[in-house]
Amino acid sequence: METDNPGSAPAIKKLKILLAEDDKINQKLFSYMLNDIADELLIASTGVEAINLYEEHSDIDLILMDLKMPEMDGFEAVKNIRKLDKVVKIFALSAFAPETQSEIVNGNDFNDYVSKPIRKADLLKIIGEYF
Template sequence: MEKNNPVSVPASKKLKILLAEDDVINQKLFSYMLNEITEELIIASTGVEAIKLFKENAGIDLILMDLKMPEMDGYQAAKHIRELDGVIKIFALSAFAPETQGDVMNGNEFNDYVGKPIRKAELLKAIEKHF
């Protein structure tokens, strides 16, 4: 990807992404923001559903995991998924203040953190770092 253009498409391939997000408006926003870099976007509304969909869909490249969801939060869902796959990239999504980013990343199952409200350039820049 070009370093000067944070919204360019990853050069290697389009990604299969699992989005775990309970807010329907945010689901639509992510779908729009990720359209140019996704081969497939799979959406889960709960942590339990995220685990189920991860098991049912081979070849997922990236999981975008909201930390606050019904049934099971993103921390627990990421832990379960990490037990199934130790190398899958999992990004935490959170509206917590940026200073809590270290707490989210430290000792948890996440490879990166993207703060809410989501900004397309920041989201794609985080993805670019890992792909």
């Protein structure tokens, strides 16, 4: 991947991203961290809202899905989104560390896992592995 300047994170194409996160502070934090790579950032505060936004914007490149949200948790929301799209990249977001990350990813339709809190450079590195 190309970089804009030496020592910077890999250049990532501009992405249409859906952030499903109910915590307003985390919404602002992720918005800041994704600012350089997001062509468009859609924010959902519930699992139901995430599904509705995905149905309205099926050209989303990446979904960052919090696991614990009101109305419908991230696991259930992802199952519903996967009925519509088997290919879109979906990363689980959680502040609760599982015994292993593979417990979250395997069998739950997630492509990867991001543990909160996360540093911007680490988030961009994980995203860069897919785009």
